[in-house]
Amino acid sequence: MSIEFIKSKMREAGNANAVALGKTIITYQELTERLVYWQAYLANSPIPAGAVVSIKDDYSSDAIALFLALADHNAIVIPLSNDSATQFDEFSEIGQVEYEFFVENAEYQLKTTGLSAAHPIYDQIRERGAPGLVLFSSGSTGKSKAIVHDLSALLTKFTVSRNTMRTVLFLQFDHIGGINTLLYTLANSGMAIIPESRRPIMVCKAIELHQAEVLPTSPTFLNLLLLSGAADECDLSSLKLITYGTEPMPESTLNTMAQRFPDIKMLQTYGLSEVGILRSKSRDSNSLWVKVGGEDYQTKIVDGKLCIKSKSAMLGYLNAPSPFDAEGYMNTGDQVEQDGEWIRILGRESEIINVGGEKVYPAEVESVVLQLDGVEDVAVYGMKHPITGMTVAADIKITSDETLSQFKVRLRKHCAALIPGFKIPTKITLIEQYTHNARFKRMRRRSA
Incomplete structure (x- = not known):
């Protein structure tokens, strides 16, 4: 599917708040106008459908609008947040970036790299006439892997209407969790709240200022939040839900969070860049036991390791063999305990x-x-x-x-x-x- 559904939802939302960065707020009408601007820009640019295009930027209204416009243009998009600046050259080379957008003097600039993107996976996307998305693994166990998605397959899951929420965009623009949060928020006419930085005090100030209801983050950040005392300096009473993932949650941190914030629901999430973000349900707010799955996913436990089959799984790696077995399951490498439908994630087999x-x-x-x-x-x-x-x-x-x-x-x-x-x-x-x-x-x- 294209982004027509999200564009339609954005038009319907009209003057509702769409994106907040610091004290600046733009409405869905204004975000739609930026999208229209970038669609016209791309229509008159040398960038053809199927081209590999990077966006070197963090969240902003223009970054979001440009991302959507590139998807609508059926480009293959590589978002690169400034956190990855030291790896820009590596990622651009692996991804075979042909065009790149970057910010200079507070304005977007377009650069042609002179590269030609040729890869069988890219050919699949072009033959489908679909947009693509490339994300990179953390590289903590070796060279980063380039993960290629058919973006239209990821977009399909957001056609089911869900709760409209004011959500902090904590997970970055080039992270599967960040993309998932962004698309969910836009598809449900929610408000995307971008902290000025991800220091605990700045995140707490953004929550207070914009009455955020959802904070998707990592256990490491929650530990820093508890240690910093930032929550004592700000009013976080608007928060209804904190979701956490990307790594195992220390039980001591979870227990302290549940005691410190008894009125906030704690929800463990699970996902991988290769398969997307699964729907999840925690047994309760201070439990590490969780159910994962959803209509687009199948799971099984093999030798104590979680394996996942996804309708929206990646097409493959640009620079590594496929991790999927003959049935389409991916061994995540995560060791788990099992209690009926519930699982408890113990950690990576490699660790x-x-x-x-x-x-x-x-x-x-x-x-x-x-x-x-x-x-x-x-x-x-x-x-x-x-x-x-x-x-x-x-x-x-x-x-x-x-x-x-x-x-x-x-x-x-x-x-x-x-x-x-x-x-x-x-x-x-x-x-x-x-x-x-x-x-x-x-x-x-x-x-x-």
Whole structure:
């Protein structure tokens, strides 16, 4: 499908608020006018249908309108947020970008790269006469993979009308969760609220100013929110729902959130750039058990790992083999526990630490460490050990003035009361920086 449904919803919404950036608000009528402008621009530009076009920008009314206009033009769109600036050249090369839009002196500029985008997956999209979308994996386990979607297949799921909500656009423009949030908001005449930055205080100020109802974010950000005290400086009473995903949620963080914000529903979400965002239902606000699926998805558990089949799955990678089996299922690599229809996500198979035959999931240990007073951030990973094969290591950011030796004593006493001895970190490094990346996702060292 094209973006006709969303364009129609935007016209119907008229003078309703569409996008807020800082104190500036634009209506759906104004957003529609920007869309019409960009449609006319593209019609008179050298960009043909099927061309690969990047947008180097963060959320703005023009970025949103240009994204929609490129989709309507049946271009293959590569959104690149400024968080990825150090990888722009890499992503442009992998994606074979032919045209790029970038901001200079507060105005969009168009550049022709001279590249020619030739790939069998791109050919599929062009033959369908459909728009495309390219996203990149985080690259935390190697080179980033270029994930190619038929954008019309992703758009189809938004034709079912759902709740109109005022939603914070926290997950970025080049993230499957960010695209999902944006399209859901526009398709349901909601208000997209863009914080001036993603520092906890600025997010809280945006929630207060625009009476946001939904905050989609990551567990790492929620931990920073709790530590920052920003929620005490702002009125967050408008918030009805916080959704969290992108990484396992530490149980201690979830429990603290539920206690601190008892009137806000906490909902765990699940999705991958390769298959999209599944509909989900948490057992309750302080439970890590969740149901995932929906009319467009099928799931199964194989050897303790979650596998997903999606109607809106990617067409493939530009630079890697297909991960789908003969039945169309993708092994996500996420280890899960199962209780009937409910699952609990334990962590990525690649991050499991095998200590003398015993499995240790980093998120479980991180949850325990985060309960200790004075701990601001932690990332747990495995290190080689001559006897047990592996041992548990942790990079920890603390707020106290303790020496490493003093902190180790306190940490081990704390952990010994809550987890078995083989899960207690034996190698501890005190760090100054946070362990998360620009997407507010915890980045652990590779097992060494």
